[in-house]
Structure formats: C-alpha cells, structure tokens
Amino acid sequence: MGLLKLFIVFITTLLLINPAIAASFKLTNKLIPGAAVFLQVSGFPAGSKMSGDINKRTFPINKNGLAMIALDMEHKEGYVTVRVKIAPKNGRKETISRKIWVPAREYKKEYITLPKKKVDLGKRDLSKARKETKAIKATYKLRNGRTGYLEEFRQVLDGRFSGVFGSRRILNGKSKRPHNGVDIAAPKGTPIITTAPGEVALVGKDYFFTGNTIVVHHGDGVVSLYAHMDSMLVEKGEWVPAGTVIGLVGMTGRATGPHLHWGTLVRGARVDPMMMPGIRKH
C-alpha cells in the first residue's frame, strides 16, 4: 500500500470514529436589550437534538435549527454568552459557544399624572392587584412545545402610539418601573388581533391596573399581553390562529383614555412588541 493510500485510510478511519460537525449559528438581528431575535443553526446533521442557553437561561431549538432568543429590556451592557448544544443521532455531541457584546439601551422619560387613589392603593386594591400580577406572571412560565412564535408577528391594531416601550415613568413625581409594552390609542370598540398564533392563557376580568386583560401563549414561553380592553372575545384555552380578533379597544383598569397596552415576553424577558420578527423595520 502506498503512503498516500495509507494516509487516506487513516484519515477516513479517524472521521468515521469521530465525525466532526461543521455547525454554526447566526442571529437575524443585533442582540440588544428588549428585542427578540431569531437564532438559526446551520450545518448540523439531520435529526439532531438541539437546545441552547443565553445567560444560562435555556431555550429550545426546533428540528430546522430555528430558535427565538431575547434579553430583558433592563439588561446591562456587557458580554453575553450564547451556547448551542447539538446532539446528533450518531456521533459526538458538540457545543458552539459565542460571546456577544450587548450595548446598553437608552429609554425616554415620561411624566404622568394620575388621581391619588389610582397610585396610592388601599389595602383591598393592593391585595387584588398583587393576585392579578401573580396570575399574569404565571403565564410567563408556560411551556408547551408549540411554535406559533416562529411565524411572523403582526401589529395588532392601527392607531396613534401614545406610549413608547421602555420609557422611564415618573408618576405624580415618583420614578416607577419602565413601561414594558407599547400603548396604541384608538377609538373604543376598535378590533384587536393576536400578534401571532397561540393559545389563550389568561382572560382576566377588570384587573386593577390592566383592566380586561388577555395573555396569548405562542409556545415555549413566548407570550403577548393585551390590556384595558372594552370586551374580550376569546376564552381561556382557545387556539387563536394569526389574525384572530381577540377583543376590542377600551379604557378599563388604570387608563386615562381608550387605548391598548400591548406587551410581549420571551421566557420572562420583556421585549418591544414593535421589534418582533415580522414587525420590526430594521
């Protein structure tokens, strides 16, 4: 056997014993606080099982190598580690790890004045509001393996943007938490559609802060929230395909005029609904 032939046999044997994966991943947009991006893995063997983590929080990856990842709106500037784990049917498991620089995000300041009783809550209102917040937050923990969130998102209502995402709210002179959604003002009764397909996870009647409130779970911990609605037209547990009218604009709860408060969360990370894939313009 010639030396070259021997070499080829040697290399082939090595590859058979230990087949290397030439997988990699890319993000559809820059990773910034408060915005969801798609992560696409390529070069993996068909049938591989995959998952990943960002900042040590795990995320699922579908069989085509697609995932949605996000950092919370208040995430601080610094390096973030994104890891993708690939377990092929045959062969060695592999982890791709990448450090990504995440800049800080600046938000606007917004001054609001509200009646004192809507800000300094009495004992009964406070306990009611706490229970409602707990019910809403419970939906952030839902996981069901459905992937409505891997389809394009849509703007849920046309109207005037009366509140921007992330603004630092100074309420009656006191600094409050940043605005975790967008506000769209529209006449009472204007139809609101679901931003993406999903399952109705919560139908909350007359919540203290958010009024008539709906949460839709788009799968794997990606949810959207709709608040202050006049009426709600879907039921808990119902599957809502893209474009389904779920309710009508109102001013229930703590609202100064008819508008929709619309929020989106990716496994608990508060993200800008207007920057969801399919909606964002940049």
Ligand SMILES: [Zn+2]
């Ligand atoms: Zn709002």
